Amino acid sequence: DTGVSQNPRHKITKRGQNVTFRCDxxxxxxxxxxxxxxxxxxxxxxxxxxxxxxxxxxxxxxxxFSAERPKGSFSTLEIQRTEQGDSAMYLCASSLxxxxxxxxxxxxxxxxx
Amino acid sequence: xxxxxxxxxxxxxxxxxxxLLRCNYSSSVPPYLxxxxxYPNQGLQLLxxxxxxxxxxxxxxxxxxxxKKSETSFHLTKxxxxxxxxxxxxxxxxxxxxxFYFGSGxxxxxxx
Numbered sequence: 634d635t636g637v638s639q640n641p642r643h644k645i646t647k648r649g650q651n652v653t654f655r656c657d658x659x660x661x662x663x664x665x666x667x668x669x670x671x672x673x674x675x676x677x678x679x680x681x682x683x684x685x686x687x688x689x690x691x692x693x694x695x696x697x698f699s700a701e702r703p704k705g706s707f708s709t710l711e712i713q714r715t716e717q718g719d720s721a722m723y724l725c726a727s728s729l730x731x732x733x734x735x736x737x738x739x740x741x742x743x744x745x746x
Numbered sequence: 747x748x749x750x751x752x753x754x755x756x757x758x759x760x761x762x763x764x765x766l767l768r769c770n771y772s773s774s775v776p777p778y779l780x781x782x783x784x785y786p787n788q789g790l791q792l793l794x795x796x797x798x799x800x801x802x803x804x805x806x807x808x809x810x811x812x813x814k815k816s817e818t819s820f821h822l823t824k825x826x827x828x829x830x831x832x833x834x835x836x837x838x839x840x841x842x843x844x845x846f847y848f849g850s851g852x853x854x855x856x857x858x
Contacts, residue, residue: 637789666846673755675836675848676790689844724790731843732778732797737790 637738654741658727668724752849765824769837777839779820
């Protein structure tokens with residue numbers, strides 16, 4: 634069990650570019666969550682997958698954000714036409730089942746110039 | 747709208763003193779409640795959770811929290827602070843385990 638991994642760990646991009654982040658959950662974990670965390674704030678829920686199905690999506694998530702979890706394994710989070718306000722730490726977490734512990738990855742820090 | 751309030755963005759205690767970190771939620775339906783800790787340059791780690799069993803919940807590293815429905819609170823305590831407890835602590839709530847709401851965090855400083 635190597636824990637939740639996220640790649641890349643850091644991403645610097647120019648405004649208007651598209652970026653994609655990857656999350657590899659703990660093996661056999663059915664649930665996968667994406668969060669965004671800005672400086673001085675707690676994690677903000679973005680979306681949730683049960684296996685390959687995206688079952689919850691925050692209303693705060695604009696159309697520029699999309700997430701996938703093909704085959705219920707790893708997940709990707711894509712941000713199109715990045716804006717400076719998208720600069721944040723993007724966190725991924727996974728859990729085995731409904732009431733089980735969420736395990737967080739180290740995050741991907743995005744800086745939009 | 748559901749929300750979580752953590753009173754005090756920074757708390758400072760002396761080593762060996764009581765740690766009390768406050769968390770209140772605002773909803774008429776009692777949620778599931780969680781405390782997470784984030785050490786510098788590390789990911790969030792679950793300390794403890796309340797899922798409608800015993801109202802006093804014991805977690806790792808000597809921390810515990812008590813769910814008080816009448817006060818809509820879930821404060822985190824530890825009888826004696828240790829230098830290694832210095833970290834940022836987040837309270838979180840969920841109503842269905844599909845979506846989680848986090849507070850803004852409390853940074854705990856432990857003075858020698």
